[in-house]
């Protein structure tokens with residue numbers, strides 16, 4: 001590091017999007033970065049690997065939506081080309097095809113949310129049910145992703161929100177709840193209304209093109225993380241898999257000086273946690289220094305959700321109209337998606353049979369089933385959607401159980417989530433469950449929080465240039481105007497009756 005004999009040491013814990021993002025930026029700035037990962041390879045929830053038979057599998061397939069600006073910028077910087085073109089998607093219920101989505105950016109742009117409303121092709125849902133969503137626009141305007149808005153909406157369930165705003169039972173069951181099951185991984189009565197509004201706005205409502213999506217042409221591990229980790233190592237960082245962190249060493253000045261990992265201690269001038277909720281709770285359980293702080297003890301109030309990722313190889317080609325498909329109505333509290341990997345992945349393009357990825361969210365009741373029972377269930381469900389699967393034979397399969405894997409944005413959970421800054425001066429948090437104001441979700445949010453944590457380290461240790469974080473595209477003018485008017489009215493109300501109403 002210029003002007004100093006030794007570069008400052010940063011230890012990053014967890015090698016998902018957040019940890020890799022932080023490590024890469026800090027390594028480029030000349031820090032001595034060590035990235036400790038409990039698993040056998042980097043990637044976190046997005047890791048991919050090969051079966052003993054040499055077939056690629058991953059912990060669920062991952063889409064990259066139009067507003068993932070920072071991830072797309074990273075891909076450009078890495079000069080890699082991992083993605084498909086924009087894909088169209090469909091939605092199925094046990095009754096058959098329900099919805100088809102176009103590529104929204106190819107259609108004339110209408111003020112939001114008109115494009116979503118007009119261009120989405122509902123096969124069955126009556127217009128009157130779709131129109132019942134209109135009053136909900138008030139909540140969309142009112143929820144501006146501020147701390148105040150989160151506190152206002154977080155204690156309400158998504159189901160109550162939709163009920164209070166007059167959404168019809170059918171629209172809720174056939175459109176909103178399916179979106180929650182695949183977007184927040186839980187049914188409406190278990191989702192925070194704040195998270196619901198934030199997620200729907202980011203992925204669907206903010207701008208017409210936001211729902212457009214691309215997929216990796218192989219596993220994300222192979223297409224993105226492998227070349228990225230090579231770059232990270234070239235920039236000088238050490239990436240150490242099979243290193244599970246258990247504690248922090250804190251000195252009398254409230255500073256972390258080391259990270260404990262089994263029998264080893266890694267010295268640190270700053271620490272970034274980039275670990276999911278379940279992993280972080282485990283660290284707190286084994287860490288007297290973190291247990292000494294209320295903010296970390298409170299993490300035990302947070303929860304996570306079970307997910308199941310399956311990959312099935314069939315003996316013949318089945319015609320699948322759209323490469324990505326979401327399904328609802330098969331189980332009360334579980335959503336699932338299926339993907340035509342012959343269409344998406346280079347590896348399966350010329351395969352003689354069909355290769356399907358089918359992922360189940362909020363899959364609690366399935367996790368104890370045997371692989372055979374799960375595979376039979378997946379084929380039965382696929383056959384319900386597309387009759388071509390009836391006679392197809394499964395010739396190989398992979399079942400990956402992911403207990404407590406994804407963040408549960410449960411009602412009331414916001415107050416226990418952590419911002420990037422902790423009460424330890426040089427310990428920072430990142431990951432898709434961390435409180436920030438960027439407005440993104442999932443992989444994009446995880447990556448952005450990694451960059452934000454890196455920027456806090458840069459400011460704390462006074463060296464290097466902060467990462468340039470692209471904000472999400474600004475609100476359309478009519479939304480900005482509506483939000484300004486709403487804010488003025490709210491402030492007026494507060495000046496007359498401060499703290500009278502429940503937030």
Ligand SMILES: Cc1cc2nc3c(=O)[nH]c(=O)nc-3n(C[C@H](O)[C@H](O)[C@H](O)COP(=O)(O)OP(=O)(O)OC[C@H]3O[C@@H](n4cnc5c(N)ncnc54)[C@H](O)[C@@H]3O)c2cc1C
Nearest residue numbers: 014016017018038044045060062063245279431432442443
């Ligand atoms: C089935 C499924 C489908 C999904 N689909 C999508 C999608 O289509 N699009 C999208 O954007 N997002 C999707 N997501 C969400 C996305 O995967 C996450 O938002 C994102 O990967 C979170 O990244 P992260 O870096 O915050 O955490 P993680 O990816 O959870 O990384 C945390 C890392 O910390 C490590 N760790 C834990 N404990 C320790 C410890 N004690 N010491 C060291 N390391 C530790 C873990 O092994 C892990 O590698 C999906 C998730 C799943 C499970």
